[in-house]
Amino acid sequence: MQEQMIMQSVLNGLMSGVVLILFSLGLTIVFGILRIINFAHGEFYMIGGYVAWLTLAQFLMKSGIPTWLCFIVAIITSMIVGALIGMVIERLLLKPFRGHSAPSLIISLGIIMLLQTGVLLGFGLTDKALSGVFPGVVTVFGATLSIERLIVILTGAVLAAGSYLFLKFTFMGMALRAVAQDPEASTLQGISIDKISSIGMGIGCALAAGAGTLMAPIFYINPFIGTSLLLNGFAVIILGGLGSIPGTILGGLIIGFIQSFGANYLGTDISQMMTFGVLVLVLIVKPRGFFGRGD
Amino acid sequence: MKKVLFAVFAVVMAMAMLFGCAAPAAEPKKTTEPVAVAAKTIPFALINPLSGPVAPWGIGTVRAFTLGADEVNDAGGFTVAGQKYKWEIIQYDSKMTPAEAINGTKWAVYDKGAKFISIMGADPTMAVRDITEKEGVINITTSPPSTKYPMKDMPLTYWCAGGSSSRSFMMWFNYMKNEKGVKTIASLNPKGVVGDVMKSYVVDAAKQIGGLTITANEQVDTGTTDFYPVLNKILPDKPDLLMSGALGSGDAALMLKQARELGYKGIFVLAWAPSEKTVNDIAGQAAEGAYGVAMTVWQTASQKDLYNRFAKKWDIKDIDVTVALYGKVLPSFTKAIEKANSFDPTKINAVFENSCWDYLDNCDAAWTGTETFGIKRGLLTKGTILSQWVNGKAEFVKVVLLESTVK
Numbered sequence: 093m094q095e096q097m098i099m100q101s102v103l104n105g106l107m108s109g110v111v112l113i114l115f116s117l118g119l120t121i122v123f124g125i126l127r128i129i130n131f132a133h134g135e136f137y138m139i140g141g142y143v144a145w146l147t148l149a150q151f152l153m154k155s156g157i158p159t160w161l162c163f164i165v166a167i168i169t170s171m172i173v174g175a176l177i178g179m180v181i182e183r184l185l186l187k188p189f190r191g192h193s194a195p196s197l198i199i200s201l202g203i204i205m206l207l208q209t210g211v212l213l214g215f216g217l218t219d220k221a222l223s224g225v226f227p228g229v230v231t232v233f234g235a236t237l238s239i240e241r242l243i244v245i246l247t248g249a250v251l252a253a254g255s256y257l258f259l260k261f262t263f264m265g266m267a268l269r270a271v272a273q274d275p276e277a278s279t280l281q282g283i284s285i286d287k288i289s290s291i292g293m294g295i296g297c298a299l300a301a302g303a304g305t306l307m308a309p310i311f312y313i314n315p316f317i318g319t320s321l322l323l324n325g326f327a328v329i330i331l332g333g334l335g336s337i338p339g340t341i342l343g344g345l346i347i348g349f350i351q352s353f354g355a356n357y358l359g360t361d362i363s364q365m366m367t368f369g370v371l372v373l374v375l376i377v378k379p380r381g382f383f384g385r386g387d
Numbered sequence: 388m389k390k391v392l393f394a395v396f397a398v399v400m401a402m403a404m405l406f407g408c409a410a411p412a413a414e415p416k417k418t419t420e421p422v423a424v425a426a427k428t429i430p431f432a433l434i435n436p437l438s439g440p441v442a443p444w445g446i447g448t449v450r451a452f453t454l455g456a457d458e459v460n461d462a463g464g465f466t467v468a469g470q471k472y473k474w475e476i477i478q479y480d481s482k483m484t485p486a487e488a489i490n491g492t493k494w495a496v497y498d499k500g501a502k503f504i505s506i507m508g509a510d511p512t513m514a515v516r517d518i519t520e521k522e523g524v525i526n527i528t529t530s531p532p533s534t535k536y537p538m539k540d541m542p543l544t545y546w547c548a549g550g551s552s553s554r555s556f557m558m559w560f561n562y563m564k565n566e567k568g569v570k571t572i573a574s575l576n577p578k579g580v581v582g583d584v585m586k587s588y589v590v591d592a593a594k595q596i597g598g599l600t601i602t603a604n605e606q607v608d609t610g611t612t613d614f615y616p617v618l619n620k621i622l623p624d625k626p627d628l629l630m631s632g633a634l635g636s637g638d639a640a641l642m643l644k645q646a647r648e649l650g651y652k653g654i655f656v657l658a659w660a661p662s663e664k665t666v667n668d669i670a671g672q673a674a675e676g677a678y679g680v681a682m683t684v685w686q687t688a689s690q691k692d693l694y695n696r697f698a699k700k701w702d703i704k705d706i707d708v709t710v711a712l713y714g715k716v717l718p719s720f721t722k723a724i725e726k727a728n729s730f731d732p733t734k735i736n737a738v739f740e741n742s743c744w745d746y747l748d749n750c751d752a753a754w755t756g757t758e759t760f761g762i763k764r765g766l767l768t769k770g771t772i773l774s775q776w777v778n779g780k781a782e783f784v785k786v787v788l789l790e791s792t793v794k
């Protein structure tokens with residue numbers, strides 16, 4: 093029984109961790125490149141959920157196409173929609189305030205209201221749900237896991253690994269990292285800050301929307317689902333080091349496991365407290381997080 | 388030029404936000420036809436969450452009170468000391484926070500001259516009590532009563548979250564014990580004042596009924612979507628009955644779905660007036676066999692009337708349960724004012740706390756909390772409805788009556 097409970101905690105932590113990583117990667121990319129803390133990041137997660145609901149429940153799953161294919165199409169669609177909305181917002185609202193934290197912070201709070209209200213008006217107050225997309229459960233070393241959760245873990249891991257490889261090894265990824273490290277030097281190398289900022293915002297929002305789509309079959313969808321995730325997202329990127337991709341991955345897993353094991357063995361109250369307790373402890377020892385840069 | 392334009396835009400955006408937070412969410416709305424010349428309007432202020440995670444409850448409650456106001460106004464209004472009056476519903480978005488509730492109450496009482504208000508949430512209600520009690524404002528709060536609050540020191544506050552007390556749990560605990568052989572119960576409630584109160588009710592109800600053991604009585608954050616961790620803690624004790632306490636419909640349905648995924652085969656009770664549609668949408672097949680407490684089945688004449696008026700007014704078929712809970716409160720309150728023939732809160736109190744109205748039927752909702760809370764102004768219902776999901780539909784099981792459990 094004890095082994096089963098440990099395994100269950102591991103699987104729960106893994107799922108939470110993977111989703112947090114995807115979500116927080118976007119947050120940290122946007123911070124790294126635009127130098128803004130995007131409080132509206134949770135709203136892109138919410139948009140991903142709604143796109144999944146629209147594409148899957150209202151269209152694809154009624155078309156007779158295999159469910160797995162529908163799901164892949166839904167993820168791609170939501171990431172494209174998230175990216176486009178993100179890029180438009182960056183160009184229209186954030187670009188003028190790039191590098192100015194106070195106004196961009198206010199703008200990002202305004203974007204929260206804009207997106208929440210827009211979705212509220214468009215879809216109403218009632219929770220939306222995608223029930224039974226991948227029905228059934230599997231047993232992993234004695235622990236039970238729904239197939240939907242297993243798919244989240246696997247797909248999320250693929251997306252997170254893909255994002256890491258993209259940022260690490262592609263020209264565009266290197267350009268993004270270069271701008272994040274030193275915008276002025278990047279400009280001297282011929283990199284367009286405007287273009288990279290727009291792409292960075294697009295990628296960040298696409299990752300959040302992708303996370304939202306992944307979670308849509310498991311949880312319900314309403315205009316406010318992004319808000320609660322945002323706090324954990326901030327904890328992840330602060331723990332890992334602002335702007336650090338490996339740090340975000342490590343931070344996401346740590347927080348996922350803390351919350352899962354904490355809730356299992358100590359209760360949900362304590363687990364939430366532990367998350368921020370660990371965050372404080374790490375920041376005392378390493379004030380810039382695990383992989384935070386000196387600047 | 389561009390920079391100037393954007394700076395102006397930023398200032399406008401910031402101002403819009405500031406005013407959006409500080410000002411009423413919506414201009415006071417008249418809910419009925421233009422008032423007859425002879426009738427004066429009198430404001431009834433609703434300080435409810437109209438945005439944020441619990442907005443559906445707040446908006447449902449606004450609609451419920453609006454239906455109540457319409458019922459009174461459409462019948463020609465009410466008369467006090469020879470003068471005819473009609474209700475005007477005014478509203479403010481409290482966001483379910485004490486700070487906004489204070490702003491809203493100040494706006495309603497000092498700017499709009501409201502003498503009658505309804506605030507949702509125990510924390511907001513406690514936060515504004517200095518204003519309401521000092522200014523002689525009657526607050527029919529849509530929050531559950533509890534002995535944890537200084538209710539005796541709040542003589543103008545009515546605790547109107549229907550049937551919330553250990554006695555309301557006793558009604559169906561008793562049924563589950565005797566009819567279904569339940570011996571052990573695990574409960575999950577949201578964190579916060581309501582969750583704390585419900586948690587204590589669960590313990591108290593089990594004690595009063597006897598022969599029931601509470602194996603777990605946990606609390607989770609409102610809006611929790613992943614119940615696996617807490618269920619992993621609860622389920623190894625194999626409770627005969629697992630209940631979702633005061634969790635909202637969506638959260639309770641998720642909990643049900645996830646409990647079934649983790650192999651829980653016992654009785655599941657959605658104990659806080661769940662919405663059939665929400666539970667079906669979210670839990671799907673997992674809802675089969677689950678019980679719902681205080682579900683609105685719109686069976687009685689009183690409820691059918693509310694349903695029809697609601698559907699006609701807003702063209703919505705899936706009606707929030709708050710409509711059934713609060714749709715008849717304002718007409719009952721109006722009768723009390725008429726009977727008191729005065730707007731003096733003390734005189735109204737003397738009548739209203741002895742009033743009742745039809746929740747299910749036949750005057751079954753009344754301020755009868757004296758035994759439990761030490762004051763009359765805590766609402767109890769005499770019975771509650773038990774439903775069960777069969778083939779994707781919540782079927783009526785029976786009305787479980789309080790008197791069958793009170794020793």
